[in-house]
Amino acid sequence: MNAAEQLLMNAINMQGVGKRYGDHQVISELDLSIASGESLAIIGHNGAGKTTLMKLILGLARPSSGRIELWNQAVNGGSLQGRDSIGFLPEAVSFHGGLSGRDMLRFYARLKGETPGQCDELLELLGLSDAAGRAIRTYSKGMRQRLGLAQALLGKPRLLLLDEPTSGLDPFLRQHFYDIIAQRQAAGATILISSHALTEIEAQTNRIAIMKNGRIIIDGSLSQLRAAAALPVQIVLTAAPGQRDALFEKLARERGVNRVGSEQCELLCSDTDKVSLLHRISAPQYAIEDIQVNPPRLDDLYAYFVNSDEQP
Amino acid sequence: MNTLGILARAEFQEGLRNRWVLASIVILATLAFSLALLGSTPIGETRASPMSVTTVSLASLSIYLIPLIALTLSFDAIIGEQERGSLLLLLSYPVARWQVIAGKFCGHLAILATAIVLGYGAAGIYIGLQNATAPEDWRLFIRMMASSLLLGAVFMALGYLISVLVSARATAVGAVMALWLFIVVLYDLLLLGVLLADSEHMLSSSLLGSLIAFNPADAYRLFNLAGSEAASMVSGTAGLLEQSMLEPWMFIGILLLWTLLPLLLALLVFQRQEL
Numbered sequence: 001m002n003a004a005e006q007l008l009m010n011a012i013n014m015q016g017v018g019k020r021y022g023d024h025q026v027i028s029e030l031d032l033s034i035a036s037g038e039s040l041a042i043i044g045h046n047g048a049g050k051t052t053l054m055k056l057i058l059g060l061a062r063p064s065s066g067r068i069e070l071w072n073q074a075v076n077g078g079s080l081q082g083r084d085s086i087g088f089l090p091e092a093v094s095f096h097g098g099l100s101g102r103d104m105l106r107f108y109a110r111l112k113g114e115t116p117g118q119c120d121e122l123l124e125l126l127g128l129s130d131a132a133g134r135a136i137r138t139y140s141k142g143m144r145q146r147l148g149l150a151q152a153l154l155g156k157p158r159l160l161l162l163d164e165p166t167s168g169l170d171p172f173l174r175q176h177f178y179d180i181i182a183q184r185q186a187a188g189a190t191i192l193i194s195s196h197a198l199t200e201i202e203a204q205t206n207r208i209a210i211m212k213n214g215r216i217i218i219d220g221s222l223s224q225l226r227a228a229a230a231l232p233v234q235i236v237l238t239a240a241p242g243q244r245d246a247l248f249e250k251l252a253r254e255r256g257v258n259r260v261g262s263e264q265c266e267l268l269c270s271d272t273d274k275v276s277l278l279h280r281i282s283a284p285q286y287a288i289e290d291i292q293v294n295p296p297r298l299d300d301l302y303a304y305f306v307n308s309d310e311q312p
Numbered sequence: 313m314n315t316l317g318i319l320a321r322a323e324f325q326e327g328l329r330n331r332w333v334l335a336s337i338v339i340l341a342t343l344a345f346s347l348a349l350l351g352s353t354p355i356g357e358t359r360a361s362p363m364s365v366t367t368v369s370l371a372s373l374s375i376y377l378i379p380l381i382a383l384t385l386s387f388d389a390i391i392g393e394q395e396r397g398s399l400l401l402l403l404s405y406p407v408a409r410w411q412v413i414a415g416k417f418c419g420h421l422a423i424l425a426t427a428i429v430l431g432y433g434a435a436g437i438y439i440g441l442q443n444a445t446a447p448e449d450w451r452l453f454i455r456m457m458a459s460s461l462l463l464g465a466v467f468m469a470l471g472y473l474i475s476v477l478v479s480a481r482a483t484a485v486g487a488v489m490a491l492w493l494f495i496v497v498l499y500d501l502l503l504l505g506v507l508l509a510d511s512e513h514m515l516s517s518s519l520l521g522s523l524i525a526f527n528p529a530d531a532y533r534l535f536n537l538a539g540s541e542a543a544s545m546v547s548g549t550a551g552l553l554e555q556s557m558l559e560p561w562m563f564i565g566i567l568l569l570w571t572l573l574p575l576l577l578a579l580l581v582f583q584r585q586e587l
Contacts, residue, residue, distance in 0.1 A: 058404050060587045083406040090404075094396045098329040110318045111405045151401070 009072050011036045011159050011190035012057060017066035019052055019214075026052045027214040030066070034207075036158075039181070039191035041201040043302060044211035050194035051091055053211075054161050057192070058088060070159070084112055087157035089148045091164045091194075097137035101128055101147050104136060105154070114155040122150040125180065127173075141168035149177065153184070160184060162193045166200060174200070198298040210305050217309045222298075229304045231296035232256070232268035237281065238290035239263055250286060271295075315407055316415045323419025327385070333423050336381055340431025343377065344370055348435045363439050363449035367456050370432065371536035374460045375529050379467040379496055381427070383488040385420045386471025390582065391484050400587050413472060413579050424464040432457050456536050462567045463532040467492075469574040476582045499527045525563065528570040535563035 012034040019027040027049045034040050042050050055061040056068055059075045068075040070082050095104050105119040123132045126146040131139065139147065145168045152160060160181070166174045185191050195201055201208060209219040218228060232255070239247040244263050251257045254277075256268035269277050274293065281288060296304075327333045347369045348362075390412075393399035402412065436453050439445065471488055478484045503523060506515070524530045 055400070055587060060400065060403055062586060080406045080408060083404070086404065088401065088404040090397055090400045092397055093401055095398060096326060098326070107318070107322050108405065111315060111402075111407060113406070 009036060010034060010069075011038070011071060012192070013067075013069040013072070014056075015067045017056065017063045017068055019049075019056060019061060020064045025214060027056070027063075030214070030216060032209070032216060032219070034190055034192060036071075036190055037185065037188050038206055039185050039193070040207045040209060042192065042194045042209050042211055042216075043198050043201065044194075044196065045306070046196060048211040049214040050211060051163055052214075054088070054090075054163050054192070054194065057161060058086065084155060085158040087152035087154065087160045089152040089160075089162045089165050092167075093144075093148050095136050095144070095147070098135055100133050101136055101139065101143075102132040104147065105150055108151045109154050112155045118154065119150075122153055125153075126150050127176075142170065142173055145169055146173070146177075149180070153180070156184075156187070157189065159190045160192065162191070164194055164196070166195070198302040201298075210302065212306055212309055218305050225301055225305075226271070226296065229296065229301050230270065231300055231304055233271055233274050233296070234266055234268055234294040235274075235277070236260065236264055236266045236292040236294065237286075237288050238292075239265065240287040240289050243287045247286060247288065251281070315411045316418065319407070319411060319415025320418035320422065323416050324422045327419070327423040332385065333426055336423065336427035337431045339377070339381070340427050341434055343373055344432045344435030345438065347373070348439050361445060361449050362443045363436075363445045363453060366435070366439055367449070367453050368537055370435075371456050371460075371533065374456075374463065375533055376496055378424075378428075378460050378464045379492055379529065382420075382424060382464040382467035383471045383492055385423060386417075386468040387475050387484045387488045388481065389416050389420070389472055390475040390578075391478055391481050392475075394587070395481050403587065409582050410579055413575070413582060417468065417472065417575065420468055421461070421465055424468070425461050428457050428460050428464070432460070452536075459532055459535050459564070459567070462564065462571070463528065466528045466567055466570040466574075469571045469578070473574040473578040473581070476578045476585065495527060496529050500524075500530065525566060528567055531563040531566040531570075535560055535567075 010033045012032065014030055014032040017027060017030045017032075018025065030053070042053065044050050052061060056063055057070070057075065059079070070086075073082060099107070102119060102123065105123065106116040109116050109119055120129070120132070123129050126149060128143060128146055128150065131143060136144065136147065145165070149162075149165060152162065162181075166177055169177060181191055181193075193201070198208070198210075207219065207221055208225060209216045210225075211217070218225060220228065237247065237251075241263070244259065244265065248257065248259055248265050251265060251267060254267045254269070256266075258266050260266050278291065278293075282291070324333075344366075348366050350369075390399065393402065403409070432453075436450075436457075440450070470491060474484050474487045474491065478487060503520070507520065525534060
């Protein structure tokens with residue numbers, strides 16, 4: 001199989017996958033495919049089944065039903081085939097505390113059959129060069145997380161599975177982290193990230209899937225998600241000095257009108273009516289000084305999908 | 313380097329780092345030297361050489377100590393990594409589960425071997441320099457060291473089995489303690505109790521011998537204390553071996569079986585385990 005052929009096929013194919021631990025159905029009837037080179041973020045509460053999904057993809061847990069394929073090869077727990085093309089960052093990993101960061105990374109490089117030479121490069125990339133010789137037990141949470149990412153990047157894997165990768169990272173490091181991921185994606189890697197916060201994923205991934213109780217309740221790009229939710233847009237209008245109450249009277253027939261502060265009114269409208277509404281109210285008699293349009297926030301979107309999914 | 317070697321090396325280095333290797337060497341050397349010094353004190357007229365006296369007394373104490381060290385090294389092997397979350401990561405690498413078990417086992421065995429060779433070996437050399445020691449005495453001493461390693465391997469394999477069976481580290485600690493107590497201490501007491509109750513002599517002495525030899529700790533004891541003429545003269549266990557009608561090599565076979573079976577079982581359990 002050459003690189004060009006791999007590009008044409010899906011990196012991950014899951015059909016009707018279910019996973020049950022005892023009485024607990026962790027994953028049910030899950031269909032998911034991720035094209036080669038695509039990046040998908042799985043969002044869900046803790047316990048929604050995100051980690052189990054990754055274990056299933058890695059072949060470390062066996063599906064109770066359904067079929068999982070990586071690059072058209074059925075995943076089989078006993079086989080090591082394809083393992084060296086996967087980089088995995090588990091949630092909350094803790095390494096042998098006594099080892100130095102560099103030694104730890106070299107250990108994993110050897111296991112993957114990679115030259116230890118690239119370890120220093122990766123440590124540099126993640127800003128761990130200065131700490132590379134120190135024992136991991138002296139590392140901060142963010143440093144451990146970066147070391148975890150470094151091992152996942154060993155050997156330039158074609159598929160990156162990252163379970164809650166940015167927990168413990170400050171906003172600056174988080175951005176750096178997503179830059180690295182974007183570079184890998186540009187180089188052709190397929191990315192699967194899990195997270196419990198939609199806000200964090202914004203603009204980082206092509207595709208978002210929201211998971212609840214072991215099922216994917218919606219899957220699409222951010223704009224597709226917005227369209228599907230059809231949440232109203234909030235429009236905040238600043239009236240000319242002393243004109244706020246007059247403005248409020250004129251808007252009385254609009255949806256969700258409210259007075260805000262001493263100079264502003266807010267109202268809601270559907271995304272499709274937005275432009276015509278703005279046309280109407282920008283007429284001189286409304287005496288508006290400023291208009292602010294707030295599309296629905298990601299938190300609202302997430303809450304909407306999770307709450308509107310009323311499955312028993 | 314192959315996967316097994318990488319894992320074994322990592323385990324051994326971990327042992328060096330957390331001072332396990334050092335601690336084991338110190339414990340075994342302290343034990344061996346104190347016995348060597350005691351053994352060379354002229355207490356009375358004895359036909360046995362200081363070396364064979366030390367070999368016998370060292371073997372009888374190793375029965376308690378070596379299993380303890382082996383179990384402490386091994387009980388954490390799988391369950392510890394599982395609790396830390398590093399097992400999930402390790403198994404996401406191109407590493408087969410049998411390689412994880414076998415690699416860690418080799419690494420742990422190397423730690424124990426280092427401790428035995430350096431700890432006991434140093435004491436052996438000390439006695440050898442202090443006294444005239446016959447080659448036969450050396451042979452017995454080295455035999456004792458090798459069988460001590462094998463005894464350690466038995467308990468290590470049992471520790472691995474426990475490590476894959478339990479679902480929490482704390483359970484594993486309790487289980488290895490109970491196992492040690494039963495095999496090393498209680499088993500013999502139970503046999504003794506049966507023997508005392510058996511006033512009708514229902515138990516043939518060959519059955520009794522087999523029952524004793526079935527216990528790995530006793531197999532080790534018999535191999536070292538009764539396995540050679542010189543040693544059995546010192547320890548007074550010559551009769552026991554004759555009763556059991558077992559050859560010395562059989563004890564080694566018993567120890568090997570006690571190593572391979574639990575290890576194989578641990579592998580089977582681990583192989584089916586889901587994370």
